[in-house]
Amino acid sequence: MATDPEFLNHALDLFSDLGRIRTGRMFGGTSLYVDDAMFAVIFGDALYMKADKPLAAEYAGAGSQPFQYDTKSGIRTIPGLTSLPDSAMDDPDEALFWARKSLIPAQKAAAKRAKSK
Incomplete structure (x- = not known):
């Protein structure tokens, strides 16, 4: 689903x-x-934030949902992305507030990728 330019600007x-x-x-x-x-x-008009397991729990406590999509074998959940x-x-x-929290696992993942190269 293409990203709505107005939603991206928002x-x-x-x-x-x-x-x-x-x-x-992506x-x-x-x-x-x-x-x-x-x-x-951003997928369509939904915004998902990077999260590790502890942060995903914080997001869930605030009413967020993990990213999910349908596959031939059922629904697949990506716990590292939450609304x-x-x-x-x-x-x-x-x-x-949330973006700064999401930057922590995002920066850790980026450092891990850079180290493995």
């Missing part, structure tokens, strides 16, 4: 205080990066 506005955000393509969506750390992905809480979609301060 997400970029929400996270503008993080600094320069680079975008990329499985038909748009990934958001700070430096080499992918901290969020931004609805309350943060229109609150830049809350969105930044």
Whole structure:
């Protein structure tokens, strides 16, 4: 599902205080990066944040859901991506709160990838 340009602009506005955000393509969506750390992905009109297991639990406590998609063998869940809480979609301060939390596992993953190269 292609990313809605207006939704992408909204997400970029929400996270503008993080600094320069680079975008990329990811499985038909748009990934958001700070430096080499992918901290969020947009699929259609949904925004998913990078999360490790403890952070995913925090997101779940705020009402977030992990990214899921249908396959021939059933629904596949990607626990490392979880939706931004609805309350943060229109609150830049809350969105930044979550984005800063998501940057931690995103930066760890980026460092691990860089080390393995």
